[in-house]
Amino acid sequence: MTRITAWRRHPLARYAVLILALALVGMVYTAFVQAGRPADAALASGKLDDVAAGKSLFEVHCASCHGMNAQGTSTGPTLIGVGAAAVDFQMSTGRMPASNPGAQVPRKPMAGWVTPDKIRQIGAFVQSLGGGPQVPGKEQVDPALGDAGKGGELFRANCIQCHNWAGAGGALTQGKYAPNLNQATPTQIYEAMATGPQAMPVFNDTTITPEEKRSMIAYITQVREQKDPGGFGLGRIGPVTEGLVGWVVGITALVLASIWITAKKRQKS
Amino acid sequence: MSSDLTTVPKGVAGPSNFLDERIGGANFLKRNLRKVFPDHWSFLLGEIALYAFILLLLTGTFLTLWFKPGMGEIAYNGSYAPLRGVMMSEAYASSLEISFDVRGGLLVRQMHHWAALLFVSGMMVHMLRVFFTGAYRKPRELNWLIGVLLLTLALVEGLTGYSLPDDLLSGAGLRITEGVAISLPLVGTYITFFLFGGEYPGEDIISRFYSLHILLIPGLILALVSAHLVLMWVQKHTQMPGKGRTNKNVVGAPFYPAFMAKAGAYTLFTFAVVAGLATFTQINPIWLFGPYTPADISAGSQPDWYMGFLEGSLRLMPSWEINLFGTSHAGTLPLSVIIPALVPLGLVMTGLALYPFLERWITGDHREHHIAERPRNNPHRTSIGMAAITFYGVLWLLGANDELSANFQISLNWTTYIGRVLVFVGPALAYIITYRVCLGLQRSDAAVVSHGVESGVIKRLPHGEFIEIHTPPADDIEAHVRGKEAVQMLPVEADGAGIPPKGMRGPLGKLRARMSRAYGGEKIALDEGHGHEDEHAAIGSGEDRSLTH
Numbered sequence: 124m125t126r127i128t129a130w131r132r133h134p135l136a137r138y139a140v141l142i143l144a145l146a147l148v149g150m151v152y153t154a155f156v157q158a159g160r161p162a163d164a165a166l167a168s169g170k171l172d173d174v175a176a177g178k179s180l181f182e183v184h185c186a187s188c189h190g191m192n193a194q195g196t197s198t199g200p201t202l203i204g205v206g207a208a209a210v211d212f213q214m215s216t217g218r219m220p221a222s223n224p225g226a227q228v229p230r231k232p233m234a235g236w237v238t239p240d241k242i243r244q245i246g247a248f249v250q251s252l253g254g255g256p257q258v259p260g261k262e263q264v265d266p267a268l269g270d271a272g273k274g275g276e277l278f279r280a281n282c283i284q285c286h287n288w289a290g291a292g293g294a295l296t297q298g299k300y301a302p303n304l305n306q307a308t309p310t311q312i313y314e315a316m317a318t319g320p321q322a323m324p325v326f327n328d329t330t331i332t333p334e335e336k337r338s339m340i341a342y343i344t345q346v347r348e349q350k351d352p353g354g355f356g357l358g359r360i361g362p363v364t365e366g367l368v369g370w371v372v373g374i375t376a377l378v379l380a381s382i383w384i385t386a387k388k389r390q391k392s
Numbered sequence: 393m394s395s396d397l398t399t400v401p402k403g404v405a406g407p408s409n410f411l412d413e414r415i416g417g418a419n420f421l422k423r424n425l426r427k428v429f430p431d432h433w434s435f436l437l438g439e440i441a442l443y444a445f446i447l448l449l450l451t452g453t454f455l456t457l458w459f460k461p462g463m464g465e466i467a468y469n470g471s472y473a474p475l476r477g478v479m480m481s482e483a484y485a486s487s488l489e490i491s492f493d494v495r496g497g498l499l500v501r502q503m504h505h506w507a508a509l510l511f512v513s514g515m516m517v518h519m520l521r522v523f524f525t526g527a528y529r530k531p532r533e534l535n536w537l538i539g540v541l542l543l544t545l546a547l548v549e550g551l552t553g554y555s556l557p558d559d560l561l562s563g564a565g566l567r568i569t570e571g572v573a574i575s576l577p578l579v580g581t582y583i584t585f586f587l588f589g590g591e592y593p594g595e596d597i598i599s600r601f602y603s604l605h606i607l608l609i610p611g612l613i614l615a616l617v618s619a620h621l622v623l624m625w626v627q628k629h630t631q632m633p634g635k636g637r638t639n640k641n642v643v644g645a646p647f648y649p650a651f652m653a654k655a656g657a658y659t660l661f662t663f664a665v666v667a668g669l670a671t672f673t674q675i676n677p678i679w680l681f682g683p684y685t686p687a688d689i690s691a692g693s694q695p696d697w698y699m700g701f702l703e704g705s706l707r708l709m710p711s712w713e714i715n716l717f718g719t720s721h722a723g724t725l726p727l728s729v730i731i732p733a734l735v736p737l738g739l740v741m742t743g744l745a746l747y748p749f750l751e752r753w754i755t756g757d758h759r760e761h762h763i764a765e766r767p768r769n770n771p772h773r774t775s776i777g778m779a780a781i782t783f784y785g786v787l788w789l790l791g792a793n794d795e796l797s798a799n800f801q802i803s804l805n806w807t808t809y810i811g812r813v814l815v816f817v818g819p820a821l822a823y824i825i826t827y828r829v830c831l832g833l834q835r836s837d838a839a840v841v842s843h844g845v846e847s848g849v850i851k852r853l854p855h856g857e858f859i860e861i862h863t864p865p866a867d868d869i870e871a872h873v874r875g876k877e878a879v880q881m882l883p884v885e886a887d888g889a890g891i892p893p894k895g896m897r898g899p900l901g902k903l904r905a906r907m908s909r910a911y912g913g914e915k916i917a918l919d920e921g922h923g924h925e926d927e928h929a930a931i932g933s934g935e936d937r938s939l940t941h
Binding site for chain 2: 275280294298301346349361366368386
């Protein structure tokens, strides 16, 4: 019996192999998961300075409404568990910090101090409070990788009852509204679905899988980049503007023509 | 060679003789080619609808060459990328094919749709002209009724037409149609199952609407349009009051060559406007809506404009319903659907159809009228018309309340609340305001006739007073204004013993007498005892007095 064989048959060998295998699986798993979750990666790899920087930014810019510990106040909801995706959506669309409370906070240009880095830091802080949806990676929102046909069906089934068939937006009750989707970046569309900002419901990964979300993004971006084949698109909101043009342009032109035609009287010879 | 101009060329004489000897064409043509048509821009408005209809027949025929009125499910494989691989009906797929794969198909589809919008708007402005000038009065009541029927048919034609492509937007309209049909008490379910061939949406509705849309309704419209035109031709056109115009003549230009040239030009104008709109402005982009499935609905779902007032009444209506015997098992009467679907439409259409007869009943006016009335000279009719327009307009506007809310940042709830008030208050206000405006315009007419027109020349009298010189109005203007005729009134005055005339004694008779007294009679006489005064005080109360007489 050689020494190696003796080790192999040692009573503790099976436990050693088990521990090694578990460690290997764990390492591989962590490596894969880290690739997909940058904020967790930041936390796991000890980049806690992001969280600390985010906390101080949060205390200056957000805490007046959301509370010092993001627990929420009467003017702003709690941010525990909303995730970095919610922070990225709200801040990159300029909705947060809000300028004044109303039925709905509108999209607006980002405040002067807001930079992608600061959004990431505040996101890391909020993420550290209670987890939640992460900011999607580039590949997750790449329209080129989606199936627009499938995405269109999902879009029609889930989105257009508020956002309109072409993403032109629409009214909701009590002054709330579904915004126009034309300005939203693929990342923002993804984040909106994952976090359900304001009046919007959450479409989490079990309701609509990340691949399906990507297909919907493919449909939305394809349709909005499309040049209207029939001429001026009239805001793509359908019969209301069409009727308006029919009366204001069509009937007006024809009435003017009728006035012009009858204005010339036959000269008496 | 001047004699050549007076001899008829052989090529013309031959066929003319041939026709004349067989069907008496010469007399017919002589009579009709010289028919006189009065000249007023508003008399051309009906022709918008006529020429749009011709265009609809032409473009519609083109579309039938490719359209497949089927509801069989197929996977789309055409050239519009974002829908590739999506399951859809043959009708929708063939509409996409017309839009993207048939040469000129999209242009013709858009022309068809724009022409449809102008067809109904043309009818409507024409109808308003006829209403406000009283051109529907005897002997033209039957032609008015044909017009009302045509308008109703046009609405049905529009509804069946925009349902055909089977896109998501038209499906929403179809769903509302189904909702209205099924809401009818007792017969609703049967009507719905009969219409859709079973459960909604079934597989029959597109082909059924197709035969209605391309065969039955256009056939009826064509027949009624012909009757409308023949009656107009036989009864002759009304004319606006003016110099030398009486109830017994028509002043204007002969059909050939003057009116024919104008009508021909107007045909081309209408075609040009439709083609121009279709070229530059996208309409009904069905590829954006996606195929219809009963599970999907979009924000901003609206009907075409002529159905907008029904949409608005549906949106304004509170959600009232009555459960028979207190339980929905015994049957539900959904007032929230029946009332908005039937009441405004019924009010507008029945009101239009009955108006000539109601007016005659109230005024007792059985005379023939060939001179059109200026709207101000029948203030109650004009006010009723404006009230109806306001009622229709509020409903129409509120049919788009979601777009108003989204684009003008008004709360959707508030648009509904305001609309509910406005739909009742608006017509009343419109009535009062229009009535006052009409009287004011009559006063200004009276001032022009009895005092002349301000000349702008200020004269200073020896004692220092400044006066403005008034000059008599031009002949044609005065004739136009003097064409006014008091609205006829029933003999309603009681006799010496205080007994009202026969037929005015019961409750209905009393009502009729009161309405007649309000509706008829001269409100503001044109001349009230003054002759022409040449001079008026330029400042002070002198001017104002002329307005109050």
